[in-house]
Amino acid sequence: MGKLEEIRERLEVCDKQIVSVLEDRMDIIKEIMEYKKENGLPILQPEQEKRQRKMLKEHVKENTYKEEILDIFTYIVENSRRIQARTLFTHNIFLIGFMGVGKSTVSDYLSKILASPQVEMDQVIVNKEHMSINKIFEEYGEEYFRNCETNLLIELQKKNNQIVSCGGGVAMREINVREMKKNGRVVLLTASPETILERVKDSDERPLLRGRKNTEYISELMEIRRPKYRAAADIIVDTDHKNVEEIAEEIVGKLTHL
Ligand SMILES: Nc1ncnc2c1ncn2[C@@H]1O[C@H](COP(=O)(O)OP(=O)(O)OP(=O)(O)O)[C@@H](O)[C@H]1O
Numbered sequence: 001m002g003k004l005e006e007i008r009e010r011l012e013v014c015d016k017q018i019v020s021v022l023e024d025r026m027d028i029i030k031e032i033m034e035y036k037k038e039n040g041l042p043i044l045q046p047e048q049e050k051r052q053r054k055m056l057k058e059h060v061k062e063n064t065y066k067e068e069i070l071d072i073f074t075y076i077v078e079n080s081r082r083i084q085a086r087t088l089f090t091h092n093i094f095l096i097g098f099m100g101v102g103k104s105t106v107s108d109y110l111s112k113i114l115a116s117p118q119v120e121m122d123q124v125i126v127n128k129e130h131m132s133i134n135k136i137f138e139e140y141g142e143e144y145f146r147n148c149e150t151n152l153l154i155e156l157q158k159k160n161n162q163i164v165s166c167g168g169g170v171a172m173r174e175i176n177v178r179e180m181k182k183n184g185r186v187v188l189l190t191a192s193p194e195t196i197l198e199r200v201k202d203s204d205e206r207p208l209l210r211g212r213k214n215t216e217y218i219s220e221l222m223e224i225r226r227p228k229y230r231a232a233a234d235i236i237v238d239t240d241h242k243n244v245e246e247i248a249e250e251i252v253g254k255l256t257h258l
């Protein structure tokens with residue numbers, strides 16, 4: 001055997017060891033998830049990832065390849081998140097609720113922490129139609145927009161493990177609720193009118209609230225929508241006085257115990 005072949009053989013042995021250790025690591029991740037589920041412990045615990053990263057940095061600080069090793073670990077952790085998500089859910093998660101309640105913020109965070117794709121329904125429709133939502137309403141009417149929402153919900157059933165931030169009106173149509181439930185769990189986020197006002201007051205992007213940004217109007221519209229939101233929900237999470245990490249943890253905890 002030539003020198004090069006001999007070196008390559010050592011490399012192959014090394015790769016196989018890496019595969020084997022990675023498999024062990026992934027099994028451990030699954031074991032942790034099962035243990036947390038069985039014992040009702042918080043599932044996401046982002047602070048644990050930070051501790052792990054700190055420990056690793058300390059461990060490799062004198063290593064010649066420390067930057068490369070840390071880079072590889074970024075991918076390892078990303079994939080552990082994906083395994084976590086698949087251990088927890090095999091379906092899609094649909095976030096519904098009033099304008100400004102935090103659907104986009106929470107779905108963005110959940111999609112990062114669970115390394116799962118995020119779908120922003122309003123944005124997908126805008127991209128498909130090459131038109132803003134305001135323009136779609138003006139040119140084709142609300143019914144057309146609502147049909148776009150229903151068609152998108154049907155399309156989303158082709159994939160799993162997506163975190164979907166729904167348009168504020170999605171739960172108003174019964175067919176939409178049926179479509180979401182075919183391969184998904186529906187999470188209703190709620191907040192008081194005061195909290196909603198605080199969260200939307202500096203933005204002009206919500207046409208339904210234009211010129212009516214006050215708690216009286218928000219309250220009125222919320223009451224009209226409440227029964228449909230509640231009827232659609234598999235779980236309800238109140239977001240008042242909670243940060244995004246707390247909300248995400250509560251969602252995952254409740255979904256795990258459905
Ligand atoms: N838990 C929270 N605490 C404080 N601020 C929040 C929280 N959740 C969201 N926000 C803020 O409130 C505003 C509205 O949030 P977001 O855009 O996520 O709501 P939304 O439900 O997606 O609204 P829309 O229905 O219009 O799409 C944002 O500025 C966001 O940063």
Ligand SMILES: O=C(O)C1=C[C@@H](O)[C@@H](O)[C@H](O)C1
Nearest residue numbers: 099122133166167168169207
């Ligand atoms: O609450 C609603 O009916 C809407 C909310 C937005 O997300 C958009 O989907 C659209 O402006 C309609």
Ligand SMILES: [Mg+2]
Nearest residue numbers: 103104105165
């Ligand atoms: Mg949003």
